[in-house]
Each structure stands twice: as structure tokens, then as C-alpha cells.
Amino acid sequence: MLNFEFYNPTRIIFGTDTIQRIHDFVPSDARVLMLYGGESARKNGTLDEVRTALGQREIQEFGGIEPNPSYETLMKAVELIREQKLDFLLAVGGGSVIDGTKFIAAAVNYAGDEWQILETHGAKITQALPFGSVLTLPATGSEMNSGGVVTRKSTQTKLAFGSSHVFPQFSVLDPNKTYSLPVRQLANGVVDAFIHVMEQYLTYSVNAQVQDRFAESLLQTLIEIAPKVVEESADYDTRANLMWTATMALNGLIGAGVPQDWSTHMIGHELTALHNIDHARTLAIVLPANMQVRRAQKRDKLLQYAERVWHIVDGDEEQRIDAAIARTRAFFEDLGLPTRLADYQLGAKDIDEVIKQLEAHKLTKLGEHQDISLDVSRRILEASL
Structure with a gap:
């Protein structure tokens, strides 16, 4: 067996009706950006469940993160966070939304060209905003790891990145959320x-x-x-x-x-x-x-x-x-x-x-x-x- 160092700080909250537990793990004074993909999370009521769990916290939304999340879309979320001075991210979706949230978390306070995060495969990440996730599509494992993949549409470039700074603080895994998936x-x-x-x-x-x-x-x-x-x-x-x-x-x-x-x-x-x-x-x-x-x-x-x-x-x-x-x-x-x-x-x-x-x-x-x-x-x- 090779030498290794294993580290995984993500808390997993697994099972039926666990979205309400978000309340216990997001700071009470957090200014939250809720990120998602298409409208399915809204139509099936997941966004409403998350909003209810967050209670009186300030919440803003950012939708439209694509399958194979694009750098161009994610940078719009980065600008919104900077403008509104938001300080906690909550990804609601599958691996693409969570991957995108990881990049956003690292990019918000990055000093330099944010594309460098991907060009260096995450080597230049020194900090990231805290975030959690609510998993709706089991596939990528992004809800419990420190990696992601982002595509730059303008150059047809798809790059992977990773950093210990972009582990989710927690992830909610409710298998009931898979019932609406095609x-x-x-x-x-x-x-x-x-x-x-x-x-x-x-x-x-x-x-x-x-x-x-x-x-x-x-x-x-x-x-x-x-x-x-x-x-x-x-x-x-x-x-x-x-x-x-x-x-x-x-x-x-x-x-x-x-x-x-x-x-x-x-x-x-x-x-x-x-x-x-x-x-x-x-x-x-x-x-x-x-x-x-x-x-x-x-x-x-x-x-x-x-x-x-x-x-x-x-x-x-x-x-x-x-x-x-x-x-x-x-x-x-x-x-x-x-x-x-x-x-x-x-x-x-x-x-x-x-x-x-x-x-x-x-x-x-x-x-x-x-x-x-x-x-x-x-x-x-x-x-x-």
C-alpha cells in the first residue's frame, strides 16, 4: 500500500426529511446565496424546503448553472456575491451545481485572474467562502469531496480543479429527492x-x-x-x-x-x-x-x-x-x-x-x-x- 494522507471534513446528513437540519449548520447571521440549476428544484418544492429551513436568514438566489457548469455563468454569481457582500453559499442540485459552487467559493476573494484557479487545477486556492449542499442527483460524489470540473464555453476548455479549501461544510442527502429525476x-x-x-x-x-x-x-x-x-x-x-x-x-x-x-x-x-x-x-x-x-x-x-x-x-x-x-x-x-x-x-x-x-x-x-x-x-x- 502506498503512503497516504486522508482528510475529509464534510458532515453528511442522510435520510428522509433531513433538509430541515440545514438550520443547525448555517450561521444564524449568514447572508446566503442559494445556487441551483434549472427549475426542477423549484417545481418539486426543494427550494421552498431549503428556504423554510433557513428561517429568517437573508437569502438570495442564483439559478441557471448548467450541466457541465460554465465559467461564464459562474462568474456572474461571483460578481453578485461581491456586490451584495454575501458570505455563505448553499448548492441545491447535483454534481454540476456543487462543482460550480466550489469554484464560486474559491473565486470570490481570489486575488488575480479567476481563470488561474482552473489553469492551475486549484493549486492557487488559498481560501474559499463556506458552503453546504443539498444533493438532488446522485452521481459525482461532489457533495463529499474537494474537487470539481468547470467548462469555459468560449474556448471549449473543460478543466478539473481541487483544493482542501473547497470541501462542503455539510451535505444533505435525502433519497426522496431522486423521485422526480428522469x-x-x-x-x-x-x-x-x-x-x-x-x-x-x-x-x-x-x-x-x-x-x-x-x-x-x-x-x-x-x-x-x-x-x-x-x-x-x-x-x-x-x-x-x-x-x-x-x-x-x-x-x-x-x-x-x-x-x-x-x-x-x-x-x-x-x-x-x-x-x-x-x-x-x-x-x-x-x-x-x-x-x-x-x-x-x-x-x-x-x-x-x-x-x-x-x-x-x-x-x-x-x-x-x-x-x-x-x-x-x-x-x-x-x-x-x-x-x-x-x-x-x-x-x-x-x-x-x-x-x-x-x-x-x-x-x-x-x-x-x-x-x-x-x-x-x-x-x-x-x-x-
């Missing part, structure tokens, strides 16, 4: 969480038995509940298990002391920025091809994954690896997420553009061994056609 978003959430785990698990062994078994249990849970999640009749416990699994997939625990990959995400980000494909759907395109192209580097873990997660024990080693990759692809497709670029009317001619973006963003050495060159990224994309 099937597409629920399916995306399952796949997003699944691939978050894979980025930390499917690398090479360092004899981290706890992390491996924990990761495998999360993958098995997602496989087990996925068919139920996408049914309208999904019960509370199914939704609760999805919500908690997605949180645990990216709160730092399974990634502590183990090598991590994240190349699927880096390549997927460029597909989202260029072609506006849902984040989880780009991951579903890239991961099976990534597994295939890099099967030699990941051989031992692929065999472990095949046996422990999919219970594949028949055939020789190559056949078992083939079967594990095929089962992974089928899992995504059964949830309604296509796994080929062609499914999005993209072909060989579009690969050059993705490679140019990876080069422009200095993403020329990816993966757990930093051996994914632009040529290897090209091979992964070609295997995704």
Missing part, C-alpha cells in the same frame, strides 16, 4: 459512480486489500441495484443505496494509498467540451476501449475484476479479460448509455480534434503510469469508434 439522469448517475470507482481500482496492485474489497463492493452494489434504479417504481432503499454508493465512490476512501488512473475522465472531458455529450456518457464510450487498449498494463487487475466483480472464472486469462470488458460494455448499454462514438454520429475525422484539445491542455501523459501519450489516447479513441 431515467436518463439516474442511469447516468449509476455509470458515473461506477467509473469513478474504476478509475481508482483498475490500475495495478499495491496489496491494498481494504481499498480493493471496498471498491469491489461498490461496483457490485451498482450492478445489483442498477436495473431497479431505472424503473419508476424504484423504492426508497434502492435510491438510498445509489445515493450513498455514489458518495462513497469519490470521497477519498477507496483512493487512499492506491495508484489512480483518470485517463477515461480526461479524454471524456474533451468529448463533452467539444460535442456537449453528457459526462457519464462520454465515460461509457471511453472506458471499455481504454480497458481493451491497455489490457497488458492492467492485466492483473482486469483478471481480479473479472473474478471478483463479474464472477468470471471460465476460460483462459485472455478469454476472462475479454469477457470482463464485454460485460462492462453490456452493463452500460443495458442502462441506455451507448458505448461507441458512432452512436453520437462521430467518426475518425473527429478524433483529430480531441487529440488537439488534449495537447492544448497539456494532457499528454495520462494514466497511473503516466504512459498514455497522445498516440495511445488516439488508439483508445479509435477503439471507441
Whole structure:
């Protein structure tokens, strides 16, 4: 097991009717900006619940944070906070709203060009406004980690950032909030969480038995509940298990002391920025091809994954690896997420553009061994056609 330092200060408030608990964790004299995405949080009553929980505190609203939050929109919120001298942020939504809130919290008092926060992947963050979140879409784990991703529309640049200063102080997780979600978003959430785990698990062994078994249990849970999640009749416990699994997939625990990959995400980000494909759907395109192209580097873990997660024990080693990759692809497709670029009317001619973006963003050495060159990224994309 590798050396590691684990730190996670986020308080989780989980369960039915827990939004009212916000009152206990926001300072009584706070001047609050409530941030959200579209109008669904208003229509389903979540914003009203949050407002009631905040009681007599001063509250302002900022809506319209997009899926794949844009720098341009987030900077409008930064200016509003500065003008109104607001001092506490409350994100109400899924990962995009929470990611955007993290950037806003860091940008408000940043001395310099705020874009530097993203260009340096968060390295220049020294402080941030306090904030909490109310999770409405389980997927990204942003409610219990210190990272985020923001897109600059004007340059089609999607960059990740992270800092210990942007952990939420608290996050409310009420599985009842998933009842109004469309099937597409629920399916995306399952796949997003699944691939978050894979980025930390499917690398090479360092004899981290706890992390491996924990990761495998999360993958098995997602496989087990996925068919139920996408049914309208999904019960509370199914939704609760999805919500908690997605949180645990990216709160730092399974990634502590183990090598991590994240190349699927880096390549997927460029597909989202260029072609506006849902984040989880780009991951579903890239991961099976990534597994295939890099099967030699990941051989031992692929065999472990095949046996422990999919219970594949028949055939020789190559056949078992083939079967594990095929089962992974089928899992995504059964949830309604296509796994080929062609499914999005993209072909060989579009690969050059993705490679140019990876080069422009200095993403020329990816993966757990930093051996994914632009040529290897090209091979992964070609295997995704």
C-alpha cells in the first residue's frame, strides 16, 4: 500500500426529511446565496424546503448553472456575491451545481485572474467562502469531496480543479429527492459512480486489500441495484443505496494509498467540451476501449475484476479479460448509455480534434503510469469508434 494522507471534513446528513437540519449548520447571521440549476428544484418544492429551513436568514438566489457548469455563468454569481457582500453559499442540485459552487467559493476573494484557479487545477486556492449542499442527483460524489470540473464555453476548455479549501461544510442527502429525476439522469448517475470507482481500482496492485474489497463492493452494489434504479417504481432503499454508493465512490476512501488512473475522465472531458455529450456518457464510450487498449498494463487487475466483480472464472486469462470488458460494455448499454462514438454520429475525422484539445491542455501523459501519450489516447479513441 502506498503512503497516504486522508482528510475529509464534510458532515453528511442522510435520510428522509433531513433538509430541515440545514438550520443547525448555517450561521444564524449568514447572508446566503442559494445556487441551483434549472427549475426542477423549484417545481418539486426543494427550494421552498431549503428556504423554510433557513428561517429568517437573508437569502438570495442564483439559478441557471448548467450541466457541465460554465465559467461564464459562474462568474456572474461571483460578481453578485461581491456586490451584495454575501458570505455563505448553499448548492441545491447535483454534481454540476456543487462543482460550480466550489469554484464560486474559491473565486470570490481570489486575488488575480479567476481563470488561474482552473489553469492551475486549484493549486492557487488559498481560501474559499463556506458552503453546504443539498444533493438532488446522485452521481459525482461532489457533495463529499474537494474537487470539481468547470467548462469555459468560449474556448471549449473543460478543466478539473481541487483544493482542501473547497470541501462542503455539510451535505444533505435525502433519497426522496431522486423521485422526480428522469431515467436518463439516474442511469447516468449509476455509470458515473461506477467509473469513478474504476478509475481508482483498475490500475495495478499495491496489496491494498481494504481499498480493493471496498471498491469491489461498490461496483457490485451498482450492478445489483442498477436495473431497479431505472424503473419508476424504484423504492426508497434502492435510491438510498445509489445515493450513498455514489458518495462513497469519490470521497477519498477507496483512493487512499492506491495508484489512480483518470485517463477515461480526461479524454471524456474533451468529448463533452467539444460535442456537449453528457459526462457519464462520454465515460461509457471511453472506458471499455481504454480497458481493451491497455489490457497488458492492467492485466492483473482486469483478471481480479473479472473474478471478483463479474464472477468470471471460465476460460483462459485472455478469454476472462475479454469477457470482463464485454460485460462492462453490456452493463452500460443495458442502462441506455451507448458505448461507441458512432452512436453520437462521430467518426475518425473527429478524433483529430480531441487529440488537439488534449495537447492544448497539456494532457499528454495520462494514466497511473503516466504512459498514455497522445498516440495511445488516439488508439483508445479509435477503439471507441
